[in-house]
Amino acid sequence: MISFTATYSPEDNKIRIYASSRLDAETYAQVKEAGFKWAPKQELFVAPRWTPQREDLAIKLAGEIEAEEMTLAERAAMKAERLEDLADKRHAQSNAFARRADELSQAFYMGQPILVGHHSERGARKTQERMHSAMTASVKAEKAAGYWLGRASSAEHYASRKNDPRVRANRIKTLLAELRDFQRGINRAHTALAIWDEITTDEQIRDALRNRDSRELWSGYDLYYKVDKGEIAPGDARQQCIDGAMVTVNGPNRRRWIEHILHRLAFERSMLGDVPRYDGEFTPVIIQAFAREHGAESPKCTVIAAGRFRLESPVPLPAHIASASSLELNQDDWRDLMQACGYTVPERKARRAGKPGTVPLINPSREQAEQLQEIWNLRMIAARKGKQSAAKPNEVRETEQAFYSANSKGDYDVFKTVEIAADGRPVRMKWQGHERVRSGEPVARIRIAGLGLQMYQPDAVVVITDKPGKPLPIDLDALEADARHAAAEEAAA
Structure with a gap:
């Protein structure tokens, strides 16, 4: 047996x-x-x-x-030893063929030629063929020996590389990505079940299958056409989708995959050393990042009381974190849970500076924006001094960040960002000889709008209403006084 x-x-x-x-x-x-x-x-x-x-x-x-x-290193050492023995055999064969070729070459010692027409010509040509064959076999065997030696070295290198801390850390990242993929499937199935709970009538079922994404409903791409043709009843189609989602939620295979990945994560982390318990400042953002890395769907954490946090998700949280869609723990319990799950809070990196030569983007206050807009209007009046067409003033524009971002994608959009110099003028590129240079040294960047811009009308300063304002690093009072003086001279003229 x-x-x-x-x-x-x-x-x-x-x-x-x-x-x-x-x-x-x-x-x-x-x-x-x-x-x-x-x-x-x-x-x-x-x-x-x-x-x-x-x-x-x-x-x-x-x-x-x-x-x-047997460990991976021991198995690699055995394989390397086996391949090295094989390389030694090929090397011995190469030497034997080389000696045989040298023995056969003695027939042509001192450049003895093949005597054409002589009774020895046939034997000499056979000896020459055998000599060439032996030399070719020697070269092939030597190449094979080098190949097997390379394979032996690669086997040992692969085993040592698998145990390298950086490689192990990358493997942990891959396992976490796999964990999120499996958990994401369960989250989608819960979402589909919630959708089908609200859809009960035949008309609602047909409308959902026709207009909604099949992945969102956990249905096949052709299920709507089967319902439309009468091949399957709407109620049966709904039940089919529910059954499929329930298999994903309660099925054993996906759960076993998740448990296996968690065990592998525990092993890999143990090989890197004990996971440290986080003792730094604790915030809801840290809990959200932890839950998101372990596959939670749109996690949201709020502070319930001093040192107590609640984590919520629209679908049940991953099983190794909680058995419901919310979890409320105190600060110390959250630290213990993150350590048990092997989560390490990433170190806060210093904020990276912008590109060399860039200046900060500033959202001015309403007061400063109106003062800068007045300066631009006065300068336009002074610039049109003695000209036929008069200047037209502009006003400050207020908008929200989302609307600004949606309408500032290219050069011809309504909004854009410009650099301004210490004199409050926009910095532009101009020709100086054969080179393009800036019209001034920028000190800040601001947002402007060209919506409804007319001839001889300055750009409009934009203020983002849902973002905090910052002061502009320029002397607006002095600039406004100079602009008013120049505009007054134009009016007097």
Whole structure:
């Protein structure tokens, strides 16, 4: 009777099955169908990665899955030793072929030519062919030896690289991304169930299948056409979508994948050392970032009382965080939960400065914006002194950030950002000789509007109403006095 032993290694995430003797045809077909491959040198079946189906098969054959005793480094050392032995054999063959070619070359010692027409010509040509064949075989064997030596070096390098802390940290990031993907599917299924709870009548079902995204409803892309053609009743279509979403929410496979990823995360983090408990300043943003990294859907955290925080989500939170759609804990319990889940609060980085030569973008107060607008209006009046067409004043424009962003995408949009110099004038590019230079040295950037701009009318200063204002780094009072003086001279003229 065949006895089996199954092992799992978290280092390479592989399941291995050891059999005491040759498998029968039926068992071999099951093993192959599950994705296991025979490794003749190790005398075992190995799967490229863990899956619930492969785990079930291994438990079915062996009864349980044990921890793999051989580490990745030990396995790589054995493989490297085996490949080095193979390289030594090829190197020995190369030397043997080279010696044989040298022996055959003695027939042509001191440049002895082949005597054409002589009775020795046939034998000499055969000797020459054998010499060339031996030399070619020697070169091929030497190349093979180099190839196997390279494979041996790569095996050891791969094992050492897998244990490199930076590689392990990147692997943790990949596992977290996989965790979010699986959790995102559960979140979408909960959202679909909430939608179907509100949709009950046949007309509502038809309207939803026709107008809403099939992924949002957890339906097939062709389900609406089947309902429209009468192939399936609207109520049955609704139940079909609900059943599919329920399988995702309560199905065992997705939960097992999530549990497996959490176990792998715990192993990888343990290899990097203990996860430190966060003792810094605690804010709702930290809790939201923690929940979002572990797959929570649109997490929102609020302060309930001093040192007490509540985390909420439109769908149930990940099972390893909470069993409901909200969780309320005090500050110390949140710190313990984040440490238990292996979450490390990222260090706050210093705010990166802008590009070299850039100046700060300032949202002026309403008072300063009107003063700057008045300066621009007065300067336009002075500029039109003695001209036929008079200047037209402009007014400050107020808007919200969302509207400004939606209408400032290109050069021909309503809004844009300009640099201003210490004299309050917009900095523009101009030709000086054969070079384009700035008209002044910028000290700040502001937002302006060209909506409804007429001839001889200055740009309008824009104030964002839902953002805090900052003072402009220029002397507006002195600039306004100069502008009024220039405009008064124009009026007197």
